[in-house]
Amino acid sequence: MAPIFLIGYMGSGKTTLGRVLAKAMNFSFIDLDWYIEGRYHKTVGELFSERGESGFREIESRLLREVGQMNDTVIAAGGGTPCFNENIDFMLSYGQVVYLKTSVNVLFDRLKTARSQRPLLRDKNDKELLAFLTETLQKRSPYYTQAHLVFDSDKLDSVKDIDLAVEKLKTLIQPKK
Numbered sequence: 367m368a369p370i371f372l373i374g375y376m377g378s379g380k381t382t383l384g385r386v387l388a389k390a391m392n393f394s395f396i397d398l399d400w401y402i403e404g405r406y407h408k409t410v411g412e413l414f415s416e417r418g419e420s421g422f423r424e425i426e427s428r429l430l431r432e433v434g435q436m437n438d439t440v441i442a443a444g445g446g447t448p449c450f451n452e453n454i455d456f457m458l459s460y461g462q463v464v465y466l467k468t469s470v471n472v473l474f475d476r477l478k479t480a481r482s483q484r485p486l487l488r489d490k491n492d493k494e495l496l497a498f499l500t501e502t503l504q505k506r507s508p509y510y511t512q513a514h515l516v517f518d519s520d521k522l523d524s525v526k527d528i529d530l531a532v533e534k535l536k537t538l539i540q541p542k543k
Contacts, residue, residue, distance in 0.1 A: 367393075369439045370539060371457040373448045373510055374466035375503055376484060377476040379519040379531075380442035383466065386532045388440035396433050397442045402426060410444070427451040434460045448509040458512065462539055465513035470500050472520045515539065 370387070372380040381397050388395035399410050402425060406413060413422045426444060430453055433441055441461075448454040457463045468476075474496050481487035481495065490498055510516075515538055521527050 367438050369434055369436060369441050369461035371434070371461050371463045372440065372442045372466055373454075373457070373463060373513060374445065374519065375468060375473055375499075375506065375510075376445040376486075377473045377480075378445075378466040378468040379522045379528075380466055382522065382528060383519065383531060383535070384440045384442040386528055387535055390532050390536060391440070392438075394436070394439045395442070396436075396439055398426065398430060398433065398447060399442075399444050401433060402429055405429065423450040427453055427456075431456060446506070448512075449506050454509050454512050458514070462515070463513040464515045464517055464535065464539065465510045466519035467510070467516050468519045470496070470503060473499050473503070 370391075370393070372384050372387075374380055384397065385395050387393075402413070403409055406425070408416070410422070413425065417425070423446075426447055427450065430441075430443065430447060433439065434456060443453075443457070448457065454463075474492075477484065477487060477499070478492060478495060481490065487495060487498070517531075517535060517538070519531065522531060
């Protein structure tokens with residue numbers, strides 16, 4: 367079966383849901399950021415610093431096309447992946463694309479405690495963080511909403527919530543053969 371691409375903003379649950387969904391479907395799971403880090407032996411932040419955003423996005427696009435041709439795989443794309451280098455078009459043509467739509471307030475709650483681990487958020491106070499999330503989500507929405515399926519990922523507060531979301535996703539996803 368063709369791959370399932372999970373897209374959405376950082377903190378939307380792509381990795382969390384992706385792992386559980388892949389297991390439930392007996393698929394492999396790939397987090398694109400982790401895949402890039404493993405290949406280059408550097409963090410995404412280090413690659414961004416060394417190569418700039420355009421250099422990182424070139425690597426990301428190349429490796430997306432590599433993993434995107436693997437069958438029986440759930441791929442958690444980076445938050446910005448769909449927005450560059452016609453990546454959304456590639457994903458739409460090679461597999462089933464699911465946008466994990468998350469409200470700005472839920473993203474804020476999820477990301478404010480983890481901002482030290484996220485280079486784009488590290489130096490922002492709460493007000494700046496909320497403004498940044500609102501602005502970048504608005505810019506990315508035209509890409510995200512092209513997905514085959516839009517799935518509300520606001521409620522992922524427990525293992526039970528995640529399991530229920532995965533069961534619902536399994537019934538909604540119609541992967542390409």
